[in-house]
Amino acid sequence: MAKEFSAKQIMFISLMLFSMFFGAGNLIFPAFLGQAAGDNLWPSLAGFILSAVGLPILGVIAVAKAGSFHELNSRVHPVFALIFPFIIYVSIGPGLAIPRAGSLAFEMGAAPFLPAEAAGAPAALFIYTAVFFGLVYWLSMSPSKLVDLFGKLLTPIVLTLILVIFVKSLITPIGESGQASGNYGSSPVFQGFLDGYLTMDALAALAFGIVIATAIRSQGVTNEKALSRYMMFAGMGAGLLLTIIYILLGTMGAASASLGTSENGAQILTNIMTSLFGTSGSVILGLVFTLACFCVSIGLVISCSQFFAGAVPRVPYKVWVLILCLASTAVANLGLTQILTVSVPILGMIYPIAIVLIILALVHSFIQNSPYIYVTTVLFTGLFSLADTVNQTFLSEALTPALSYLPLYGEGIGWLVPALLGAAVGLVLGKRKPSRVPA
Known part of the structure; x- marks a missing residue:
């Protein structure tokens, strides 16, 4: 008999996935x-949530329905x-996302509180990232304890801090929203959708499937159908939380127009926190950034290590954790600019395939009698993505006039x-x- 999860257990799994x-x-x-x-905040947020929340959660559901990420990929070709x-695991792991998280945690959580000379010194970044990834290493050694760590401790802290910030913004209004700028004025829903699409969280969703499955199994669930069902529940729960937080952050961002125009979201959040809490606002914001980067790093290290341990069984999981950290x-100390130059085009190439x-x-039950559809769809998408990546990276966009004939190419959805x-x-x-593909 399959073990039944309680609502409390599903909530903790959802909190864990959210934090990842x-x-x-x-x-x-x-x-x-x-x-x-x-x-135009609300239509823009609607588009953003549709892609930034919808695609990742659909990714979790897709892995759950397929049984595993490997099974899903095998439908294309061994x-x-x-x-x-x-x-995927190299790109979102040690090639970009994990070191970037450590670097951003330093920039937002440590550098503002150091003397200018110390903050800019390579030694400061090295010491911080060494401690940061040392803690990540320690906590990644026991992935079965991830539910307790994230669901019961770190995620509630992050959510509480964001809620405190939002409540303070209601008590002490930041200001009024301004007029929509650029495409947010002419096509807010579509622009919001593109912003969410560019977060590329759907890649992480595919990678995190193995971690979610392991966490649920550690709670005593062994039946594969029950496992898939609880993965879907966790995905929807995490999606609901993401939606709420995006609405809170978007609302505060809209109200920050009176604080002056900023170049990026980090500056906007810094201005908001200074307006609401004065000098102590930087401390709160630094803590939120640090915890968020910390949780993501642990989730990525665990998922990448579990994948590589399965792909190369001779090297055990704990050794992979050490290697990745x-x-x-x-990488975090080599300078992320160079890493971004290589990794971002690769991410852009594989994201449409994902x-x-x-x-x-998601539509497998309707197409399982078409044995070639996975191969041809991935092949056509991959060929376009490869051509577009080569065009932008090596050919100085020489092929853009030809590629731009494709609908939505200029918006980033030419695939x-x-x-x-x-x-x-x-x-x-x-x-x-006709032939039947195994479900």
Whole structure:
């Protein structure tokens, strides 16, 4: 008989997943959107939530329905199931997201409180990131305890701090929202959708599936159907929390127009905190950033280590944790500008493929009699993404005039038509040679 989860256990799993998603970027993006959208805040937020919350949660559900990320990738091809996850885990792990989290935690949680000379010294960043990733290493050694760490401790602290900030903004109003700027004025829903799309959290959703499954199993759930069901519940619970926090941050961002225009969300949040709490606002904001970056780092280290331990069984999980923490410390101190130059184009290339996989998994019951649709859809999407990445990275956008004929290319969704064309080709080939793909 399958073990039944209580509502309390589902809540803790949802809090854990929320904290794994909620990093520094998730603080910065909605605050910036709020100020830029101004009086068009609500339609812009609707679009943002649709993609920034919808895509990641659908990613968790897709992995749950498929059974595992490996099973989902295997529907394309066994070789693809080896290569694609490897690229994802390296890109969102030690190649970008983990070291960036450590660097941002230093910039927002430590540097403002150090003398100017010390804050800019390489030794300060090294000492901070060494301690930061040392703690990440220690807490990542026992992934089964993640529910207690995140669900019962760290996430409630982060949520409480954000709630305190919001309540203070109601008691002491920051100001009035301004007029919408740029595309937030002409097409607020679509611009908000694009902002959420660019968070690329759907990649993390695919990677976190293994961690969520492990956490649920550690609570005594062994039945695979029950496991999938609870993963879906956790995804929806985390999505609800993300939606609430994005609304709070977006509302405060919109009210910050009277504090002056800022270049990014970090500056906007700093201005808000100074307006609400004075000099102590920097301390509260630094704590929120540090905890958010810390939680994301632990979640990414655990998910990447579990993946690599499965891919290379001769190297145990705990050794992978050490390798990833050491690599992340090194990368964080090498300078993220160079890392971003390499990693961001790769992320941009694989993100459309990830979205296509999520969509195919969600409609799998309708297309499982079409054996080629996964292959052709991923192939067409991947070829476009590769061409676009080469165009932007190596060819100085020489191919842009030709690629811009594709609908929505200028908005960053040029892959949509190739994906639809690939799906159509797969359906046609499936009808010519019917065969059933294993569910």
